Amino acid sequence: MFETLSDRLNDTFGKLGRKGRLTEADVDAAMRDVRRALLEADVNFKVVKLFVAAVKERALGQDVLGSLTPAQTAIAIVNEELIRILGEEQVPLNTPSRPPQIIMMVGLQGSGKTTHTGKLALHLRKQGRNPLMVAADVYRPAAVNQLQALGRQIDMPVYQEGTDQSPVKIAENAIRFAQERGHNPIIIDTAGRLQIDERLMQELVDIRNAVSPSEILLVADAMTGQEAVGVAEAFNDTLDVTGLILTKMDGDARGGAALSIRTVTGVPIKFIGTGEKLDAMEPFYPDRLSGRILGMGDVLSLVERAQEQTTEEDAERLQDRMMKGQFDLEDFLDQLQKIKQMGPLSQLMDMIPGVGKQLRDAKAEVSDDDYKRVEAIIHSMTPWERRHPERINNPRRRRIARGAGRERQEVNQMLSQFKEMQKMMGQFGQMAKKGKMPKNLPFDLG
Amino acid sequence: MILRRMFKRQSEPDAQMEQGLAKTRRGVFREITRLFDRSELDDELFEDLEMLLIQADVGWDVSQQLVAELQERIRQDSITNPSDAREVLRLEMIKLLELATRNRTVKILQRGVPFVILVAGVNGTGKTTSIAKLAHYHQNFGRTVLLAAGDTFRAAAIDQLKIWGERTNVPVIAHEQGADPGAVVFDAVTAARQRSVDVLIIDTAGRLQTKHNLMSELQKLRRIIEKQIPNAPQEVVLVIDATTGQNGLVQANEFTKVIDVTDIMISKLDGTAKGGIAFSVAKEIGTPIAYIGTGERATDMAEFNPETYVDSLFFGEGEGF
Numbered sequence: 073m074f075e076t077l078s079d080r081l082n083d084t085f086g087k088l089g090r091k092g093r094l095t096e097a098d099v100d101a102a103m104r105d106v107r108r109a110l111l112e113a114d115v116n117f118k119v120v121k122l123f124v125a126a127v128k129e130r131a132l133g134q135d136v137l138g139s140l141t142p143a144q145t146a147i148a149i150v151n152e153e154l155i156r157i158l159g160e161e162q163v164p165l166n167t168p169s170r171p172p173q174i175i176m177m178v179g180l181q182g183s184g185k186t187t188h189t190g191k192l193a194l195h196l197r198k199q200g201r202n203p204l205m206v207a208a209d210v211y212r213p214a215a216v217n218q219l220q221a222l223g224r225q226i227d228m229p230v231y232q233e234g235t236d237q238s239p240v241k242i243a244e245n246a247i248r249f250a251q252e253r254g255h256n257p258i259i260i261d262t263a264g265r266l267q268i269d270e271r272l273m274q275e276l277v278d279i280r281n282a283v284s285p286s287e288i289l290l291v292a293d294a295m296t297g298q299e300a301v302g303v304a305e306a307f308n309d310t311l312d313v314t315g316l317i318l319t320k321m322d323g324d325a326r327g328g329a330a331l332s333i334r335t336v337t338g339v340p341i342k343f344i345g346t347g348e349k350l351d352a353m354e355p356f357y358p359d360r361l362s363g364r365i366l367g368m369g370d371v372l373s374l375v376e377r378a379q380e381q382t383t384e385e386d387a388e389r390l391q392d393r394m395m396k397g398q399f400d401l402e403d404f405l406d407q408l409q410k411i412k413q414m415g416p417l418s419q420l421m422d423m424i425p426g427v428g429k430q431l432r433d434a435k436a437e438v439s440d441d442d443y444k445r446v447e448a449i450i451h452s453m454t455p456w457e458r459r460h461p462e463r464i465n466n467p468r469r470r471r472i473a474r475g476a477g478r479e480r481q482e483v484n485q486m487l488s489q490f491k492e493m494q495k496m497m498g499q500f501g502q503m504a505k506k507g508k509m510p511k512n513l514p515f516d517l518g
Numbered sequence: 519m520i521l522r523r524m525f526k527r528q529s530e531p532d533a534q535m536e537q538g539l540a541k542t543r544r545g546v547f548r549e550i551t552r553l554f555d556r557s558e559l560d561d562e563l564f565e566d567l568e569m570l571l572i573q574a575d576v577g578w579d580v581s582q583q584l585v586a587e588l589q590e591r592i593r594q595d596s597i598t599n600p601s602d603a604r605e606v607l608r609l610e611m612i613k614l615l616e617l618a619t620r621n622r623t624v625k626i627l628q629r630g631v632p633f634v635i636l637v638a639g640v641n642g643t644g645k646t647t648s649i650a651k652l653a654h655y656h657q658n659f660g661r662t663v664l665l666a667a668g669d670t671f672r673a674a675a676i677d678q679l680k681i682w683g684e685r686t687n688v689p690v691i692a693h694e695q696g697a698d699p700g701a702v703v704f705d706a707v708t709a710a711r712q713r714s715v716d717v718l719i720i721d722t723a724g725r726l727q728t729k730h731n732l733m734s735e736l737q738k739l740r741r742i743i744e745k746q747i748p749n750a751p752q753e754v755v756l757v758i759d760a761t762t763g764q765n766g767l768v769q770a771n772e773f774t775k776v777i778d779v780t781d782i783m784i785s786k787l788d789g790t791a792k793g794g795i796a797f798s799v800a801k802e803i804g805t806p807i808a809y810i811g812t813g814e815r816a817t818d819m820a821e822f823n824p825e826t827y828v829d830s831l832f833f834g835e836g837e838g839f
Binding site for chain 2: 293
């Protein structure tokens with residue numbers, strides 16, 4: 073839906089022509105693109121201003137290195153600057169000077185506090201800890217039940233006193249309970265609230281003063297727009313937040329909110345939520361987020377999706393068959409189906425960096441209907457035909473076309489394309505045997 | 519067959535929308551009004567305006583277009599007075615939002631056939647609360663309502679809907695957590711027909727539009743409803759959080775593509791978010807925006823009205839209008 077920064081920069085520099093050094097005019101033109109990309113990624117406009125000024129200063133007079141294009145040079149500078157701001161190192165949870173470790177989860181409604189209370193508890197237990205979750209959201213209907221249900225799912229104790237007790241009392245009693253039973257850390261799930269709701273913000277202060285947590289985590293939705301800054305500032309000013317969990321990163325939001333929050337509050341991003349399952353929480357890696365904010369594609373997510381669909385043995389067996397030139401239509405069909413399960417083709421292409429504009433614009437031609445067409449043709453073949461595509465003669469082709477409801481030409485075309493593909497795979501196989509094929513094909517930025 | 523017009527205006531929808539939006543309005547957005555308090559229309563004004571629009575999540579493209587259009591009109595009509603320019607902008611913004619209301623179809627409640635509303639959206643936008651609001655809304659018209667707990671995935675989502683059911687005095691059809699949502703929907707539609715319920719509102723689990731299989735599941739739910747009642751669901755509501763940035767546009771696009779959304783509800787407008795995403799949605803997608811959510815109570819909902827929306831969120835009431 074939004075053009076990527078690399079496409080834009082390529083366009084811009086294409087107009088300017090190739091030069092050995094970034095001139096002021098180059099940089100100004102590039103910065104317009106950067107600004108737009110950041111705004112489309114929901115980075116707060118004030119933060120964009122600061123960021124662009126900083127990048128511009130670095131970029132001026134910068135040599136265009138070696139084989140890089142000016143666009144790539146500009147992107148590299150932007151990328152480095154983003155990573156620098158997002159924090160180069162992973163910041164772990166604070167360890168209190170004396171136990172227990174008390175963690176408070178705060179944030180707006182619907183940001184994912186309760187789910188991430190469960191995820192964090194699971195994460196900590198995997199490190200050999202014995203956590204207790206505390207249900208201090210007495211306002212949202214069934215919030216207590218939700219935490220209890222999560223507790224049952226992962227077999228984790230939940231402290232709760234229903235919804236008639238004050239959250240401050242619940243938190244205090246929970247600490248006592250945890251100390252009696254030897255639970256540590258203690259994770260307190262609080263109700264979602266608007267940062268302008270003074271009464272409820274005061275309640276958070278009261279909880280904090282009552283239990284002195286070593287960690288107050290702000291849970292923020294990766295899809296948040298410009299207000300992310302206002303929200304984070306208000307929570308931070310009131311509570312001194314110690315870390316951020318950026319949730320719903322498994323979607324396609326660019327997550328510019330993280331950059332805004334980090335810049336404005338200085339609060340480190342500690343975790344990202346990457347799915348609805350309770351193990352879907354990861355430590356935060358700045359480089360992955362920077363690529364995403366810039367819309368440079370997300371190879372890692374693509375790899376992850378691919379991994380979800382296939383086992384290592386499957387992959388090895390397939391590679392083996394490809395190398396030996398034994399890849400037949402059965403394998404092809406199997407691959408098609410796996411790709412289909414990964415999502416719509418257009419979406420997958422968006423994740424590949426360097427898939428240039430033309431290819432993306434042409435996606436109308438590579439639609440998901442093509443899968444269906446090819447699938448229908450293969451489905452109309454007998455198993456023998458699928459294993460011996462080279463032996464499909466004309467009468468067979470006619471029958472297949474009729475069965476698939478397609479023209480004979482389409483069957484011919486598909487078969488000759490497949491033959492080409494087999495040939496290419498065979499060549500790769502030969503090259504690999506001679507050790508000519510590089511192990512990791514580098515991905516091109518531009 | 520007796521046909522009843524479904525969406526006649528509530529007694530004072532604007533007053534309610536106004537009230538809900540009061541908090542939002544208090545923010546920086548009087549600044550747009552203030553922007554035009556200066557004596558002349560200079561470049562700085564247009565730059566500031568663009569920034570204010572972007573700050574409201576209106577988005578880069580639409581902000582640019584609004585400013586360009588304003589400049590064009592100022593040139594054409596030789597406008598020199600800033601307050602006239604302000605009025606031009608205000609009308610442009612209203613016109614833009616009207617793109618999202620003109621496609622709204624008049625829905626008809628047919629006696630003896632349940633009016634089915636399917637509610638969907640990404641996680642955490644406030645679907646369940648919005649359902650309570652929709653239930654209350656229809657009850658106000660004297661209609662009988664039934665709820666279906668189609669979110670069988672999120673822990674305690676069923677309990678949450680049941681609590682709302684009790685509060686609004688509406689029965690809820692529910693299975694166990696982890697059950698097939700398709701089965702819940704099937705049972706709910708059957709029950710709605712047997713009990714001659716006027717309105718059936720179906721909750722669904724939150725899902726990100728990138729989750730291919732979950733989006734297919736929504737399509738399946740749709741088909742299950744259609745099979746039992748032709749032309750149903752008569753209303754498919756997408757709930758978008760007003761705090762959402764540019765991803766809201768992607769949400770509107772994908773959900774509309776997959777399940778043919780008929781009405782968008784913009785929730786959580788009681789916060790400080792300006793809900794500027796409504797402008798890009800109106801411009802780029804055109805899916806009708808029908809409702810706004812303005813708080814946590816079942817009564818905190820109003821029909822979407824472009825003029826009130828623009829005035830409350832961007833211009834502030836009673837300041838020169």
